[in-house]
Amino acid sequence: MRNDAAAVGELLDPVGRSDFDGPLLDVRDLTTHFQTPRGIVRAVDGVSFTLEAGRTLGIVGESGSGKTVLSRSILGLSPRRQLVDPQGQILFEGRDLRPMDEHELREVRGRQISMIFQDPMTALNPVMKVGRQIMESLRVHFDMSKADARERAIDLLGQVGIPSPGVRVDEYPHQLSGGMRQRVMIAIALSCEPKLLIADEPTTALDVTVQAQILDLLGRLQSERNMAVVLISHDLEVVGGRADDIAVMYAGRIVEMGPAAELFKATRMPYTDALLRSVPNIEDPPHTRLLAIGGRPPDLVSPPPGCRFNPRCPRAGFRCGVQEPPLAPDDDNVHHIYRCWYPVGGPTGPEAEAAEARPRRVEH
Amino acid sequence: MAGSGTAPLRDGREDIVLRVEHLVVEFPTKGGRVQAVSDVSFDVAKGETLGLVGESGCGKSTTGRAVMQLPRPRSGRVALEGTELTSLSPEELREMRPKMQLIFQDPISSLNPRRVVVDIVAEPLAIWGIEENRRFRVNHLLETVGLDTDTAARRPHQLSGGQCQRVSIARALVMDPQVLICDEPVSALDVSVQAQILNLLEDMKARYGLTMVFISHDLSVVKNISDRVAVMYLGKLCEIAPSEALYRRPAHPYTNALLASVPHPDASRVRGKSVPLTGELPSALDPPSGCRFRTRCPRAEARCADEEPTMRELQPGQFVACHFPVTPGRPLVTTPTGALGAPA
Numbered sequence: 001m002r003n004d005a006a007a008v009g010e011l012l013d014p015v016g017r018s019d020f021d022g023p024l025l026d027v028r029d030l031t032t033h034f035q036t037p038r039g040i041v042r043a044v045d046g047v048s049f050t051l052e053a054g055r056t057l058g059i060v061g062e063s064g065s066g067k068t069v070l071s072r073s074i075l076g077l078s079p080r081r082q083l084v085d086p087q088g089q090i091l092f093e094g095r096d097l098r099p100m101d102e103h104e105l106r107e108v109r110g111r112q113i114s115m116i117f118q119d120p121m122t123a124l125n126p127v128m129k130v131g132r133q134i135m136e137s138l139r140v141h142f143d144m145s146k147a148d149a150r151e152r153a154i155d156l157l158g159q160v161g162i163p164s165p166g167v168r169v170d171e172y173p174h175q176l177s178g179g180m181r182q183r184v185m186i187a188i189a190l191s192c193e194p195k196l197l198i199a200d201e202p203t204t205a206l207d208v209t210v211q212a213q214i215l216d217l218l219g220r221l222q223s224e225r226n227m228a229v230v231l232i233s234h235d236l237e238v239v240g241g242r243a244d245d246i247a248v249m250y251a252g253r254i255v256e257m258g259p260a261a262e263l264f265k266a267t268r269m270p271y272t273d274a275l276l277r278s279v280p281n282i283e284d285p286p287h288t289r290l291l292a293i294g295g296r297p298p299d300l301v302s303p304p305p306g307c308r309f310n311p312r313c314p315r316a317g318f319r320c321g322v323q324e325p326p327l328a329p330d331d332d333n334v335h336h337i338y339r340c341w342y343p344v345g346g347p348t349g350p351e352a353e354a355a356e357a358r359p360r361r362v363e364h
Numbered sequence: 365m366a367g368s369g370t371a372p373l374r375d376g377r378e379d380i381v382l383r384v385e386h387l388v389v390e391f392p393t394k395g396g397r398v399q400a401v402s403d404v405s406f407d408v409a410k411g412e413t414l415g416l417v418g419e420s421g422c423g424k425s426t427t428g429r430a431v432m433q434l435p436r437p438r439s440g441r442v443a444l445e446g447t448e449l450t451s452l453s454p455e456e457l458r459e460m461r462p463k464m465q466l467i468f469q470d471p472i473s474s475l476n477p478r479r480v481v482v483d484i485v486a487e488p489l490a491i492w493g494i495e496e497n498r499r500f501r502v503n504h505l506l507e508t509v510g511l512d513t514d515t516a517a518r519r520p521h522q523l524s525g526g527q528c529q530r531v532s533i534a535r536a537l538v539m540d541p542q543v544l545i546c547d548e549p550v551s552a553l554d555v556s557v558q559a560q561i562l563n564l565l566e567d568m569k570a571r572y573g574l575t576m577v578f579i580s581h582d583l584s585v586v587k588n589i590s591d592r593v594a595v596m597y598l599g600k601l602c603e604i605a606p607s608e609a610l611y612r613r614p615a616h617p618y619t620n621a622l623l624a625s626v627p628h629p630d631a632s633r634v635r636g637k638s639v640p641l642t643g644e645l646p647s648a649l650d651p652p653s654g655c656r657f658r659t660r661c662p663r664a665e666a667r668c669a670d671e672e673p674t675m676r677e678l679q680p681g682q683f684v685a686c687h688f689p690v691t692p693g694r695p696l697v698t699t700p701t702g703a704l705g706a707p708a
């Protein structure tokens with residue numbers, strides 16, 4: 001429906017950053033739909049955002065909201081046979097990745113953009129020593145001798161905080177703990193010094209203690225290398241303290257996006273608000289009642305008409321069921337955009353609609 | 365933590381439903397004996413929820429299962445309403461089973477895939493030959509946990525994770541248990557569904573007067589649902605205290621480190637307070653001598669390697685197994701820690 005993706009991109013460019021060559025990554029109206037026996041799954045449905053070098057964009061949303069499909073689409077890793085009419089542009093340093101063939105994409109992947117997956121065990125080759133896996137990646141992208149690559153692999157393992165890297169380099173993935181494996185994945189992802197790293201739930205399978213270590217590590221490596229990061233999680237709190245900007249996804253769309261602090265302080269979209277309130281806050285006393293969101297996310301084969309959140313939204317009015325709200329900037333902050341007719345902080349749908357329906361005047 | 369001792373047991377109280385003393389569980393493996401649970405003691409009073417937290421592999425699930433005698437622990441005692449379970453014959457133990465129920469993390473695989481929801485919930489009644497009001501009890505419970513008649517006619521693979529967990533809860537409650545042991549019941553669920561299930565567990569607890577042991581690695585979730593919290597590390601308890609006290613003034617260095625790792629939208633606030641843990645969990649095949657936490661503890665001294673700390677009461681109700689507990693207002697770190705990720 002909307003085609004002002006470029007405008008949204010401009011809105012998100014914080015003032016003062018006047019890069020002549022534009023943002024590192026500029027995703028415009030990206031659409032990834034899959035053909036399935038049940039019908040067309042609209043996994044990603046018109047997503048736009050920009051990301052500058054050295055910055056972090058956090059993407060959050062419940063499972064099935066399209067986070068993984070979005071990140072894989074950027075790398076051209078979606079199952080091609082299933083794709084239905086892919087739309088939009090993925091401008092990486094101004095070059096559109098979307099129309100590229102597998103050969104061209106391979107050049108970009110790894111060398112320019114790397115990805116870390118949620119489950120390191122499935123992403124690592126179980127029968128190859130971890131050192132060899134890093135070396136392969138190095139030798140594909142750089143013209144390196146075997147000895148140099150091995151030395152570099154050991155160096156990388158050390159950089160990601162693996163103790164005795166000279167020993168670990170000759171171990172197999174199953175000999176490492178989950179946290180160690182994720183460190184190896186990070187080492188592989190960083191081996192080619194990418195400008196952009198996409199981390200899809202990099203710590204969801206890990207303990208809080210290991211999670212903190214891995215996220216600290218990513219943050220440190222990122223600032224050392226001025227790398228841009230897309231950090232995906234279902235947990236708003238995980239990305240909250242780590243990302244510059246946050247995008248909240250619901251049913252294949254971005255429903256709210258803005259600077260991280262702003263999003264927490266002045267949440268406008270009821271779905272974001274509900275996500276924040278449904279997790280127990282460690283500061284609250286025990287047995288504090290949680291505000292659960294009723295129902296479940298919609299089926300992406302037939303999303304509801306109007307606002308996609310309306311069947312579960314406590315603020316929904318009549319209009320929400322018929323007309324989809326545009327992704328528009330907040331009155332107080334143009335960098336903060338959201339989709340909602342009756343945002344948090346103003347009257348709810350029924351309140352606003354009752355006021356409209358009432359004849360003028362009325363004060364009692 | 366590496367701490368043992370029975371100081372936290374409240375033997376003066378009349379309302380103790382579950383009492384666990386010197387619990388030890390070991391698994392023989394090719395590499396040697398895995399010391400999964402090593403001398404753990406705690407009790408739970410009627411209507412109380414005890415949270416059990418700790419890193420993956422520290423022995424939380426093993427503790428929960430050993431309490432249920434699944435399998436029987438290597439040593440130690442488990443008393444349910446005064447009945448000592450470890451010395452019961454298999455037949456006597458079977459009679460006791462309905463009184464304690466377990467809810468698992470993975471909702472789908474813990475349910476029989478070939479049966480429909482009503483039958484899954486009714487199954488324990490069928491096994492025990494309880495005919496009386498069977499239909500009524502099942503329907504009433506399904507309604508209480510929020511499942512409609514349409515859902516009741518489906519099979520597990522046709523349900524969402526949250527619905528499966530509701531089925532597990534209904535099934536666990538159908539025999540009217542005294543004690544409910546929940547092993548990571550919401551860890552596999554989305555946050556919005558997690559809130560629904562946590563609220564449901566609170567409702568069920570109030571309605572049926574349940575006593576709960578709630579196992580989780582999520583400290584915020586545990587604080588929300590628990591009256592008291594026990595922190596576990598490498599098969600031992602470090603600290604056990606009323607939830608508020610434990611989160612407000614954690615005394616054990618490991619509790620401090622765990623709390624420092626909790627993600628917070630305002631990262632600077634948490635970071636300033638304490639040092640997140642570095643290094644990895646040592647092997648349970650060959651745990652460190654003395655205090656098991658000493659290889660990662662920022663406060664460790666020579667004594668920690670020689671002498672195992674035992675549980676002692678630091679504040680009323682707050683028990684800690686540490687030679688040098690953290691006192692409020694004092695910095696946690698006494699020695700500089702190693703580089704990020706390197707073992708201390």
Ligand SMILES: Nc1ncnc2c1ncn2[C@@H]1O[C@H](COP(=O)(O)OP(=O)(O)OP(=O)(O)O)[C@@H](O)[C@H]1O
Nearest residue numbers: 391393398400419420421422423424425426427648
């Ligand atoms: N059947 C078994 N055979 C051998 N070792 C086992 C067995 N079951 C558990 N262990 C070991 O016992 C220790 C405790 O395991 P347990 O499953 O209780 O941990 P946990 O705290 O529940 O972890 P998680 O948070 O990952 O569920 C671990 O070292 C584990 O590898």
Ligand SMILES: Nc1ncnc2c1ncn2[C@@H]1O[C@H](COP(=O)(O)OP(=O)(O)O)[C@@H](O)[C@H]1O
Nearest residue numbers: 034036041043062063064065066067068069300
């Ligand atoms: N290859 C595919 N074919 C059909 N549907 C798919 C495929 N991959 C993902 N989907 C669907 O797309 C939606 C978004 O999935 P995903 O991006 O994995 O969600 P998230 O990562 O946010 O949990 C889901 O409904 C999922 O079932």
Ligand code: SF4
Nearest residue numbers: 307310313320340341
């Ligand atoms: S547009 Fe309506 S239904 Fe959608 S989030 Fe806003 S108030 Fe809720």
Ligand code: SF4
Nearest residue numbers: 655658661668686687
């Ligand atoms: S100070 Fe000593 S006893 Fe206390 S936790 Fe650290 S190592 Fe263990």
Ligand SMILES: [Mg+2]
Nearest residue numbers: 067068200201
């Ligand atoms: Mg995903």
Ligand SMILES: [Mg+2]
Nearest residue numbers: 424425426547
């Ligand atoms: Mg477990």
